[in-house]
Amino acid sequence: MLALLLLTSWFQEVASAASPMGADAHVLLREESVIMDQTGRQTITTRGVVRILTPAGAHHARAGVAYDSAAGQLLEFRAWVQAPGGEADEIDPQEFVDRPLAPAELHSPLRQRQIEANAPPGSVFFYQSTVVAPAAFPQVEFEFQESELPVHLSRFRLSAPAGWEVQAISFGSSPHRAGNTWELRQLPARPAQLPRLALTLLPNQPALPRFATWSDVAGWLATRSDAAAQPTPPVIAQAESLTAGLTTPQQRIQALAAYVQGLRYVAINQNLGQGGGFTPAPAATVLSRGYGDCKDKATLLRALLRAVNINSWLVATNSSDRARVRPEWPSPRVFNHAIIAIEAPSGLLYFDPSDPHHALGGLPPALQGAPALFLRSGASLAMTPEQAGAIERQITLRLEHDGRVSGKILETAHGSAAAATRALVAAEMYDSYLSSRLGIQVTQLKIQDSFPEDGLHMYVEYEQAAPVATAGPLHVWKPLLPWLELPGPVAVNETVTIELHPRWIVEEMPEPVQSASFSGAWFLEDGKLIINRQLRPSSAGVIPVERLPIVLRQER
């Protein structure tokens, strides 16, 4: 019992804190202590205390710890539940679940151990874990708040070797600092920005990298990746084979990019403690395997381009959370994706060889207008270009006397709009996607894809069984199809021409609709209804004019 009390003095520190009204659970303590040794190796102790307040909050009685099963070690992970008015019971270690951290990767030494406790309202769940983690560079991050719950006390402690300088940057809030301890108290639930602490340690020895500027980061990453991009004889032979007979650099770039884009994305992560996550496999290895992850594929393309005397650079980005890349904190940690920038006669071409659906020169929306770092010495943080997609669509409809509708869609898509369609076609889901999202029955679908050039042409014939609703002498019809979810900024120009059976007489049409980014207008011309709607690339929402009805009357 004494041991437990000593162990959980941190629990006692917060156990009597009052909880706010209205919360399902309350984080009483969120604490992390990092001890860094001279090699950059970190011993990380994490502690948490969560009070469960309502049945809906019971699922917050859980904790997890990630560790490197190859180069690191999970030294300890224990958890307890203290029932209301009772003593703390330690959870049986047999209840802990251990899983790969990134199950989608073919192999990774990163694992996570988790516990989900049965903790009724009024009980307190608390845990402690200790992990030894190798680190390729001396930087540390801490999120003071992880979830939507309010936090009573959140604390980070650092112990660094003597003589090392510690540079701290905080985001979202300004923690109280005492020496190398940072603290925030009484954090409300769901803040606009999660408070985060980012630390850079500047070692006094040359064996570890110093990241004072983005140039330091770019240089360090380039050192880890440049050797892999050297064109070996098999790579040169492949490049020559792929570009044989092609006369212009643009054609050669196109051919090599298409080849690498066609290789499979398979992630195998090894030696993470030594910076393996930032080190691509040699180009020749990727070539012989025929697969690789993002940095592997981009590096193979670099090597192939270099073999035909075309310059290119790896570019580090974040494909899921661009806000993590903050200019004031130079770090490799903030990147999770690698693409390539190619020096073409027309200028710099950005390309993501891991994305199978975007043509050369086009980036997925998540990577457009995003912070990026060229992996070359002297580079600073840059922004990728923004490239709006485009859709030109013509729809012709015929409303039969009995209310049936037959329609034809002719569409040309470019950029991310074409890529989105391409992805659905590749997954063999496109016609079912159209049917379910548009509420139509597709009777014919033809696609002509210019890939790997930009541009995708689509022709659809469809039917709608009974779209016209009857309301006494009047009939209500919403002839426009809803717009499918647009992949980022896309310019859309849609013209709908409707031929009405002579039995139908237009009684009432919607009024024009206009906003800063959108316009829609209805015309009656020579017995035909013509509708035009346009969207300029914008993050603004689309006005759902497809819900506006045309009111019809039937001639007796």
Next chain:
Amino acid sequence: MLLLLALAEVLFWGTEIQLPGQLTHTVRLQLNTPADVARYGVVTVPYSPTRGQTLLGLRAATVLPNGHRLPVPAEAIFDTAVVKRGDHEQRTLSWAFSALEPGAVVEYEYTECHADGLPLPLRLPLQRELPVRSREVTVPAGLLAHYRNCQNCRTHLPAYREEPDAPAGGLAIVEITLPPETTWSALAAELAARFEAELASAPVAAPGDLETLAELCRTRIQNVLYRTDNLTLRGAPEPNPTPADTWRRGYGTPHEINLLFAALARAAGHQVFYAQVVNRPDLPDPSQLQSELIAVRQPHGYAFFNPGVPYLSAGLLDFDEEGRTALVATPAGPEFVTLPRSSTCQNRTERTAHLLAQPDGSVHGAITLTYSGHAAALRKRRAERQSPAERLAALRQEFPGALIENVEIENLALPAAPVRIRFQVTVSDYADRSPRRLFFPGRFFARFASTRYPAAGRTQPVEFPFAFSVHDTVTLVAPSGHQRVFHRGLEQERLRYSPAEFPELYQKWVTFEDAGREVFLMERLP
């Protein structure tokens, strides 16, 4: 370029069974398109060391279109613990084939070893998501192979895709068993003897007809298997040696509750027998016996009861049991009986909406949902695992885009009573608006239903787990400043989740009431 997507094909899929506990699997797969290469270029084989399984002798290779063979090196095969929890461990072997291109063949072979011998009966699939050109199952002497759901089970098997609400038993399989060592007569005698021994105890009696007794068992006895606070039976109470103990203690397992019902029915003068659902009547083996029932002799056959399943209203069996074959273990020998199905009337959903239309096109009002029979039992079982907040969240998901408030849910804990859910609803932009008119669709509930079975790509028929009916009534009051100039019942329409391509099946299973399905036209008053 016109896109033509050809399916990959399994050229050969072999399973060689070796006693006492080895299965050697061999697969050769033809990849035709870049999509095939992306989809089938990585293979993952699961195994469970906890269950005494190991994988041995894995060999894998790419065979290029030019015939060149590229083996997958041992260091490129990864053995990963995908789940470890206490003594339980689930692992996988996984690898990626090298240098894949359309036209290549991938092949792999491995032996699955079972330290405790083959888990018989062993069900081996003959189909997978790709068509199979040749399927070979080699069975050693001493075991029997029973092929199911296929005409030609060895060559040119079509692709099989899992689809929601497809009829059970669609997948072609081969079932490997030991030769029958018993007969249904012997098994029935054994079941009957055990049943009589379990019933031979201190007598227990209660007044009422059979339905009343079954209801009494459900309501008076706490079903420990389904206890909401203890789903894993951790710390389960002591077993009840006799039905009298179950009666006295007030709790029991499903089996103990069934025995109690049998004892009560016998005490009331009924002839009572033990029965079990039989998976395959042609294969006399204990492994073919599934859920248990109590059969009560009637003038023309049997009535079946299963009060061990909670939340079933009078006359219902679990829907998994309906329509199946049951073995009734009578002293005279086994009798095989087809279990009755419940009707659309028993599994009824009533949805009532009293709505006030607003000039801005929104509606606000009161909703009452009432579920009976299996429709109610499903909700009650689901609710057991949900907190009140989760129940509310689930209800909100049923009405996407609507504001739901003041929710009251009744009868979730009562076994036989219908579940009733009442709440206030507000739906913005409900009406279709033209410059001069408002059109309020009367199909209020259909607005929230999405297409459940997209017509495109569906390969299997739809079979609902039980027959059901849905009855909607919608009342809509015109907003102030508007007059309702017209309303009329629409022509009958299918439910939104009706599979249009399978109307016969749909009509067989579902009845539909058209009352209240109207479009209301309202015009602004001058």
